[in-house]
Every structure is written in structure tokens, then in C-alpha cells.
Amino acid sequence: MKTFCISSLLLLSIQLFGQDKKAISQPLVKHIYTADPSAHFFNGKIYIYPSHDIEAGIPFDDLGSHFAMKDYHVISMDSIGSEAVDNGVALQLSDVPWAEKQMWAPDAAYKDGKYYLYFPAKAYDGIFKIGVAVGDTPTGPFTAQPEAIKGSYSIDPAVFEDEDGSYYMYFGGIWGGQLQNYRNNEFDQANELPKPGEPALLPLVAKLTDDMLEFAETPREIQILDEQGELFSEQQNDKRFFEAAWLHKYKGKYYFSYSTGDTHFICYAIGDNPYGPFTYRGRILNPVVGWTTHHSICELGGKWYLFYHDSSLSNGVTHLRSVKVAEIKYRDDGSIETLDPYKP
Numbered sequence: 546m547k548t549f550c551i552s553s554l555l556l557l558s559i560q561l562f563g564q565d566k567k568a569i570s571q572p573l574v575k576h577i578y579t580a581d582p583s584a585h586f587f588n589g590k591i592y593i594y595p596s597h598d599i600e601a602g603i604p605f606d607d608l609g610s611h612f613a614m615k616d617y618h619v620i621s622m623d624s625i626g627s628e629a630v631d632n633g634v635a636l637q638l639s640d641v642p643w644a645e646k647q648m649w650a651p652d653a654a655y656k657d658g659k660y661y662l663y664f665p666a667k668a669y670d671g672i673f674k675i676g677v678a679v680g681d682t683p684t685g686p687f688t689a690q691p692e693a694i695k696g697s698y699s700i701d702p703a704v705f706e707d708e709d710g711s712y713y714m715y716f717g718g719i720w721g722g723q724l725q726n727y728r729n730n731e732f733d734q735a736n737e738l739p740k741p742g743e744p745a746l747l748p749l750v751a752k753l754t755d756d757m758l759e760f761a762e763t764p765r766e767i768q769i770l771d772e773q774g775e776l777f778s779e780q781q782n783d784k785r786f787f788e789a790a791w792l793h794k795y796k797g798k799y800y801f802s803y804s805t806g807d808t809h810f811i812c813y814a815i816g817d818n819p820y821g822p823f824t825y826r827g828r829i830l831n832p833v834v835g836w837t838t839h840h841s842i843c844e845l846g847g848k849w850y851l852f853y854h855d856s857s858l859s860n861g862v863t864h865l866r867s868v869k870v871a872e873i874k875y876r877d878d879g880s881i882e883t884l885d886p887y888k889p
């Protein structure tokens with residue numbers, strides 16, 4: 546995630562273009578800024594695990610330092626359209642021994658009576674890692690493990706429970722998310738983004754241990770292929786992975802979805818197992834107001850919903866976003882209809 550001049554241009558064009566357009570959804574809560582929603586249906590209720598955006602007074606930079614979040618709140622709803630309740634602070638930075646700053650996009654999972662909150666943050670060496678905190682209820686409070694997950698790195702964890710009871714974490718994000726500094730799971734500051742014609746960087750997946758606290762295996766790259774079975778190149782930035790991974794299953798197929806970052810789309814690719822490869826199928830969400838786009842997908846009462854964010858409430862301030870929800874529709878062939886977040 547990164548902010549630079551082109552982002553202002555894009556934002557402006559969306560706002561100008563959007564003068565006669567109306568947002569298809571309103572922020573779920575307006576008393577705080579929330580972003581990066583990971584939605585789950587636990588015990589008959591909807592729980593949303595978002596980032597809690599704040600104005601920390603940190604100047605914009607290309608590393609996203611102005612995304613200086615310090616805690617997590619869990620939002621709950623009885624059903625789509627009902628009141629969204631802020632359940633207060635579920636975990637704060639000062640209670641995470643290994644983390645120094647920037648609590649970015651989290652996710653949560655449930656297993657055997659416990660709830661697990663997964664979150665990225667920068668450790669004291671300036672490197673993003675992914676941590677886990679454990680709670681007895683979906684809204685916390687959560688108690689952080691003393692150390693980050695061994696072998697974890699970068700940002701945007703998304704945890705998927707498969708029907709056989711296995712849990713997998715998907716993660717990774719380039720630019721501010723530092724994925725470009727890794728090759729074969731090893732960090733080297735000298736590593737950079739691939740050149741335009743080279744294969745784009747890929748997201749990672751790792752199965753979790755039975756206790757949900759560690760990786761059960763070395764993270765593996767996830768291949769996202771075009772229709773010819775080729776990997777996308779770095780310059781195919783309207784289709785290649787940037788950040789914000791999510792995995793859901795629909796009619797026996799695995800749908801891997803993600804943000805393209807600097808082109809601001811939420812795209813998806815379909816595969817036959819949790820490790821991929823996944824074949825690109827299209828866009829789920831067109832660009833929103835604000836530079837970042839991030840989402841989750843959840844089935845509720847037989848309908849499918851996209852939880853996403855935009856910066857409309859803050860009049861376009863990139864790091865002050867609001868979580869929204871809209872229904873998505875599948876076609877008979879399993880493809881997803883692209884959602885336009887603003888309609889005439």
C-alpha cells in the first residue's frame with residue numbers, strides 16, 4: 546500500500562466522475578473510521594474485524610506510515626441491515642509485546658471454543674510480522690501471544706477454514722507491506738519489485754498448526770494464472786496481486802480474491818484446492834473513493850456479501866476509511882458480477 550500523486554489524481558477523478566453518482570452502501574459505523582473488514586458468521590451473528598483508522602498526525606509517505614493504527618475494535622450485527630455495534634477495544638498495541646506500530650488489516654477464526662485474532666504490525670526492527678491473540682468470545686478481549694508467528698512476514702492475514710477442519714493463512718502485500726523485500730521467505734532489504742516484464746510477486750499461504758498459533762509448514766507461493774496458464778507480469782497491474790488476500794469456497798471451488806493495489810480493483814481467481822493454482826476470472830469491485838481497496842466475502846442466509854471500505858465519509862482522506870457491505874451475485878458459470886460501488 547502506497548500513496549503518491551497518481552492516487553490524488555485517481556481520487557479526484559472518482560469524485561468528479563461521481564458527482565451524479567451515489568454510493569451503493571453507507572458506512573456501517575460513523576463514530577470511528579474502520580477499514581479492511583474481515584467478516585465472519587459466528588454463533589448466528591455477523592462479526593466484522595476491521596482496522597481502526599485514526600488521524601495520528603504522521604505525514605503521508607510511500608511506506609504508508611500515516612496508517613498508524615493502534616488498536617482493533619470488533620463490529621457486530623444481528624443481520625445485514627441491522628444496527629452495527631462497536632464492541633470497544635478488543636486488542637491494543639501496548640498489549641502486544643513484540644509490536645511497535647501500525648496495526649493493519651486483521652482477520653479472525655474460531656476453533657474449539659476459542660476465537661483467534663490475526664493481525665500484522667511492525668516489530669521494533671521496522672519489519673512487518675503477523676501475530677495472533679486469543680479470546681473466549683468473538684468480540685474479545687484478546688490476549689496476544691508474546692511473539693509473532695514464527696516465519697510470518699508482510700501484511701494482511703486472511704484465515705480460511707476448509708471443510709475438513711484445516712485452517713490456512715493467506716497473506717502478503719507489496720510496497721508498504723514489504724513483500725518485495727522477500728524471496729523464498731527470506732528478507733533482504735536489497736530485494737526489490739520485479740521489473741515490468743518479469744513475473745509479479747505472489748501471495749503466500751501456510752497451513753496453521755492444530756493450536757492455531759503457528760504455521761504448520763513453510764509458507765508457499767500461490768500461483769495466479771491467466772487463461773493461458775501463465776503467471777501475470779509485474780506490468781499487468783490491473784490483474785496481478787498487490788495485497789488484501791481473501792479465500793472463500795463456493796460450490797466446491799476455491800475463490801482467491803485480492804486487491805490489485807495501484808489500479809484499485811478487487812479481483813478473483815478460482816482453483817480446485819486451498820493452495821491453488823488459481824485461474825484469474827475477473828473483477829469483483831471497481832475502484833472506491835480513496836487509494837486502498839480491501840474486502841472479505843461471507844455467506845449469510847443463502848446470500849453472499851462483499852464487505853469493503855471507502856473514504857467517502859472523510860471526503861477522500863486515504864487513511865480515514867469506512868467499512869461497508871453490499872450483496873454480490875454469482876452467475877450460473879460460477880463467475881461473479883462486478884460491483885460498481887457508485888451508481889447514477
Ligand code: FUB
Pocket residue numbers: 546580581596612649650700701718788789837838839
Ligand atoms: O489498512 C492498512 C493497509 O491498507 C492494509 O493492510 C491494506 O490492505 C490496505 O487496505
